[in-house]
Amino acid sequence: MxxxxxxxxxxxxxxxxxxxxxxxxxxxxxxxxxxxxxxxxxxxxxxxxxxxxxxxxxxxxxxxxxxxxxxxxxxxxxxxxxxxxxxxxxxxxxxxxxxxxxxxxxxxxxxxxxxxKYTDTLTDLPKAEYLFQEAIDFLRQDQEIAIMFLDLDDFGCINKEVGHEIGNYCLCKVAALLKAVVPEKACLCRYAGDEFVLILPGNNVEAQVLAYRLSEAIASIKLPGAKLSASIGIAGGRRSSIRINDLRDMVSDLVNLASLASTRAKRENKQVVVANGWQVVEN
Missing domain, CATH: 3.10.580.10 (CBS-domain)
Incomplete structure (x- = not known):
């Protein structure tokens, strides 16, 4: 930090x-x-x-x-x-x-x-460092949080088939959509490449409702020569099974779980998968 x-x-x-x-x-x-x-x-x-x-x-x-x-x-x-x-x-x-x-x-x-230095110049979204700080601040206030990991599907193919300029345009369109749709209390960042992460104060159920809404909204984006979709993983809650006194490690663990859930969603062709504790389960 x-x-x-x-x-x-x-x-x-x-x-x-x-x-x-x-x-x-x-x-x-x-x-x-x-x-x-x-x-x-x-x-x-x-x-x-x-x-x-x-x-x-x-x-x-x-x-x-x-x-x-x-x-x-x-x-x-x-x-x-x-x-x-x-x-x-x-x-x-x-x-x-x-x-x-x-x-x-x-x-x-x-x-x-x-x-x-911590702002992505393409999308004008904060980078990952901001996400960690905001999540830590929520946890310090004893708030339950949900972390949503959103990964655009087959984005490398879009770059190869229609070019990086269109790819960059896609990323900007997704970023603009996320800014417009996510709640004001949520924290949003471009995590890396075609990956975005949101932090929401609240539980996984609330995050899941928003995740399906975001998935549908991304799929509805009209782009020249490209079709967009996203795989979304969610992890969160008050985690007492890991080093609760090391909040950064706790956030890193939750981001990793959400990322794994997103990978499973992509592999199994699902819109959303929720991580439950140390296990990733279907939803």
Whole structure:
């Protein structure tokens, strides 16, 4: 899991509440920063940004113009949670706090640049790293989850028979359909090649209903010279038979079970197969 600790700037330039706005402005200009944390007796009490300074008398004190009670995050917070925090609070900079001490800063630009590495450029869907983080977050909240592994059938033949451009077009059409159909609470990613994975809070029965709906919707996609279908495997629940304290291993295990179920669905020409515990059973 990629966290703020890996991308934050650890050398933090700060000001005190009794410093002048002129000093804060000078520091921001010198270091090319858009904002500075305001620290008093080692504790973060605010943040002053170029927006706060704009139109203010430079002889005023920082405490008079700073933004109080700034939004902060722990260094072990995931990049995706940090993104949610910044977008929800409409902020450009996120102070990183550990043991009540500011240990770094993350800007929106740095965060978005890093997140772009985890986004599939063809479909604009997140890659697998995002899936693991979201699944772990669900499990930490003691939610039951279902993982759906969707594998397009004979996709290699489509590439060979009508070309990779049409193949890429197919992948984009499937991605767009999935984005439109899956519930808002679900997490969707392009796992690899012609494989997509969804995480749904809830049980396998609920996931199964959605799986059949997705299978029918994919089969109805009209494409030049190609016919699409998908084999879908599902695995999930609260797994207590494996290392429950290692949530990433737990998610990896569930993804593997869902993948095996998808393989069985493809082999037996079924739309959906559900994995039950350590066994893969027909449905």
């Amino acid at each position: 990629t966290t703020l600790r890996e991308i934050m700037t650890p050398e933090v330039i700060t000001v005190t509440p009794l410093d002048s706005v002129a000093k804060a402005e000078s520091l921001m200009r010198h270091y090319h920063f858009g904002g500075l944390p305001v620290v008093e007796n080692g504790t973060l009490i605010g943040i002053i940004t170029s927006r706060d300074i704009r139109g203010s008398n430079v002889n005023r004190l920082v405490i008079d113009v700073m933004t109080k009670n700034p939004v902060t995050a722990h260094p072990d917070v995931s990049l995706w949670l940090a993104k949610e925090l910044m977008e929800k609070n409409l902020i450009e900079r996120l102070p990183v706090i550990e043991n009540n001490i500011i240990v770094g800063m993350v800007t929106k630009n740095t965060l978005y640049t890093t997140l772009a």
